[in-house]
Amino acid sequence: MWPLFATVATATYPQVCSPNVNRPNRSRRPATKQVLPENLTLSVLRFSHDGRGIAQHKGRVVMLANALPGEQVVAKIEKANAKLWQGRAIDVETASEHRIQPVCGYVGRCGGCQLQHMPIALQHELKQQAVADHFRRNDLTLESPAQSLDVISVADFGYRHRARLHVSKKGALGFHNQQGNEVVAIDGCAVFTEALSQVFEQVRSNAPLVGLSQLEIAVDDYSNIGAVALKGQRQAIDAFHGWVAEQGWHWQQALSYQAGQTVVTALPGEFTQVNRLANQQMQQRASDWLALSDDDRVLDLFCGSGNLAYYFQQKVAQTLGLEASESAIRQANLVKKPDDRVDFAVADLFQADVSQMPLVQNLNPTVAVLDPPRAGAEQICATINQLTSLNKILYISCDPATLARDVKLLHQAGWHLRKVALIDMFPQTKHIETMVLLAKTT
Numbered sequence: 001m002w003p004l005f006a007t008v009a010t011a012t013y014p015q016v017c018s019p020n021v022n023r024p025n026r027s028r029r030p031a032t033k034q035v036l037p038e039n040l041t042l043s044v045l046r047f048s049h050d051g052r053g054i055a056q057h058k059g060r061v062v063m064l065a066n067a068l069p070g071e072q073v074v075a076k077i078e079k080a081n082a083k084l085w086q087g088r089a090i091d092v093e094t095a096s097e098h099r100i101q102p103v104c105g106y107v108g109r110c111g112g113c114q115l116q117h118m119p120i121a122l123q124h125e126l127k128q129q130a131v132a133d134h135f136r137r138n139d140l141t142l143e144s145p146a147q148s149l150d151v152i153s154v155a156d157f158g159y160r161h162r163a164r165l166h167v168s169k170k171g172a173l174g175f176h177n178q179q180g181n182e183v184v185a186i187d188g189c190a191v192f193t194e195a196l197s198q199v200f201e202q203v204r205s206n207a208p209l210v211g212l213s214q215l216e217i218a219v220d221d222y223s224n225i226g227a228v229a230l231k232g233q234r235q236a237i238d239a240f241h242g243w244v245a246e247q248g249w250h251w252q253q254a255l256s257y258q259a260g261q262t263v264v265t266a267l268p269g270e271f272t273q274v275n276r277l278a279n280q281q282m283q284q285r286a287s288d289w290l291a292l293s294d295d296d297r298v299l300d301l302f303c304g305s306g307n308l309a310y311y312f313q314q315k316v317a318q319t320l321g322l323e324a325s326e327s328a329i330r331q332a333n334l335v336k337k338p339d340d341r342v343d344f345a346v347a348d349l350f351q352a353d354v355s356q357m358p359l360v361q362n363l364n365p366t367v368a369v370l371d372p373p374r375a376g377a378e379q380i381c382a383t384i385n386q387l388t389s390l391n392k393i394l395y396i397s398c399d400p401a402t403l404a405r406d407v408k409l410l411h412q413a414g415w416h417l418r419k420v421a422l423i424d425m426f427p428q429t430k431h432i433e434t435m436v437l438l439a440k441t442t
């Protein structure tokens with residue numbers, strides 16, 4: 001058994017992909033230079049939910065990257081307030097038996113991977129326990145031990161087909177550092193697929209990058225290459241896209257991805273599941289759990305460009321996908337064939353009362369699929385019982401804290417938690433993807 005988690009609620013999850021997150025007001029006080037403590041030797045007591053080690057120093061909680069429970073480390077403190085210090089282990093005096101050598105030489109500087117110093121089995125256990133802990137805090141339990149939290153895992157490295165990268169002022173390509181305030185130039189990344197690594201190398205070595213600050217590269221399921229500049233000076237963006245077009249790559253044309261028997265499309269820079277193999281496993285497991293029949297009518301909320309809606313539509317009577325991105329809905333509609341039993345519409349699901357939408361009322365869904373951004377789907381869960389024919393809910397989440405909050409709401413509304421799985425969509429990183437199945441109490 002691995003060391004237990006902290007019971008202090010210190011870990012928070014950034015809510016970056018929601019357009020609707022309430023951000024705290026930034027203080028207008030002038031910045032005072034923070035005086036940070038000297039390096040300290042500390043004993044690491046347990047894990048936080050994001051895989052950092054937790055130590056104590058004179059009554060303060062100290063959260064440390066690159067530190068495992070049971071270790072004695074030299075800690076550099078990088079952020080400090082009265083109750084909480086945060087930093088990293090810069091030297092390990094007594095190593096845990098579980099510590100491994102990271103594969104990548106940028107670990108510690110690059111902000112991409114936080115967990116490379118631990119084996120994948122420990123990463124899974126850490127994430128399982130984080131989910132279980134959020135559920136426990138919300139008084140949620142599975143109904144039988146057989147419904148334990150299993151792990152859908154595919155490849156530990158080389159899994160990412162799409163990456164959003166930063167560009168330094170001098171035109172070096174890389175990821176942000178752990179603090180998010182500097183670009184760490186890299187010459188490769190261990191979590192990229194082979195094909196994405198080749199694209200990365202070509203962009204890094206040959207593309208005009210000075211004047212850009214952010215770009216995205218991707219390789220789709222049919223080996224088409226996408227590259228799009230997301231932020232930077234106008235001239236630099238145009239020059240980059242000119243170069244991309246010369247390579248015969250896509251920046252305005254859509255990329256193609258398999259979703260069951262349909263090829264769905266997404267423009268470069270738009271949301272697609274980054275781990276294609278894990279996505280396939282997720283689609284398959286979701287379909288097995290839902291045991292869909294041709295009596296079912298599926299409401300796919302936060303549907304993107306149809307990754308799940310198209311996967312399910314052939315098994316059921318009708319599917320409706322709702323999503324805020326007009327562009328994603330345009331792409332979803334573009335690939336629709338005359339005999340497809342699926343419709344799509346644009347909807348801001350943080351604002352709309354789904355149950356009052358005529359399209360939803362006409363569908364009269366029996367199954368709801370929710371795959372929201374990190375902010376979760378609180379309002380939908382609070383009103384979902386107005387969809388009176390619903391009997392199953394599949395909820396896919398990238399934040400176990402909002403998932404547990406929403407499942408608690410559903411539980412209070414008479415829904416029972418039937419299955420939970422961790423989908424290891426982002427190995428080596430702190431990110432946690434979870435899928436749950438709920439059924440209505442009869």
Ligand SMILES: C[S@@+](CC[C@H](N)C(=O)[O-])C[C@H]1O[C@@H](n2cnc3c(N)ncnc32)[C@H](O)[C@@H]1O
Binds near residue numbers: 272306307308322325
């Ligand atoms: C985790 S992705 C899931 C996409 C899709 N289910 C898939 O598998 O590709 C979350 C989706 O929620 C969408 N989204 C974000 N905020 C939204 C909102 N307020 N209303 C509706 N959709 C939203 C995003 O555009 C994104 O496509």
